[in-house]
Amino acid sequence: MSELHEPVLQWYDDHARELPWRGAGASAWSVMVSEFMLQQTPVARVLPVHEAWLRRWPTPADLAAEPTGEAVRAWGRLGYPRRALRLHAAATVIAEQHGNQVPSAYADLLALPGVGDYTAAAIASFAYGRRHVVLDTNVRRVFARAVQGVEFPSAAVTRAEREVATGLLPDDDATAATWAVAVMELGALVCTASNPRCGDCPLAELCAWRAAGHPAYDGPARKVQTWAGTDRQCRGRLLAALRDSDGPVHRSTLDLAWADETQRTRCLASLVEDRLVVAAGPDAYALP
């Protein structure tokens, strides 16, 4: 046992949020849906959509039985709507190849559309209590500070970083699974990217970054996504117009959603290419 374990586990016991995808009553499917939705989207915005999703589609097969466009529509404004298609595709694989049960093995999870290293480890750990290194942005930041003594982790996961996380993983499955969610929660609530609440941190006395006097980040500039005028914004506008309509949308309506014709045409084509939109006649488009 590392000396970091007890303070973090105790803190989690006292401060963990009650979330619908946590706890004994949550199905593995509920956990999986939450993990897809939480990929780059904050908890507060996921909560209502997750609830509606689980009520409408209680199992993977229920979702798989519907057109992909229904998933895109129900995804609402969570952002990155390709995740809705991937969740639908993953549900289809689970329904057809896994007996409608979310797999528990990391390798089976990793093979699903939209599931990468983090999500596979998270589902195996949170839904099934398996022992896995769960490395998300929160965990990486906590370890960067507490262990490595720097404010932020590197852009990409390093070998050393993974070794630190592996070395800190408790030996038994149940404790490892609690540890994983506890470190994540600590990063989400206390060891935040900006304005960390070190006064409330159970690791304050053990934190290398704090011991070093909170040195400022001196690595390469972290990339900031531009937004205004990008294809992402244009695609978002076009897809919103389709979501907001019950049926096919005429080209003239999409023209109103984005003024620049060249960009609008390019983005519409890319949405079709991505299978987020389908042509519905010569001058109309719809959700698939």
Place this chain on the structure above:
DNA sequence: AAAGCGTGGGT
């Protein structure tokens, strides 16, 4: 391996 992919709340 770096860029592309949405959205909205917080500061």
Place this chain on the structure above:
DNA sequence: TACCCAAGCTT
């Protein structure tokens, strides 16, 4: 007001 940034994945 402009950033910053949030449980990543894919190509």
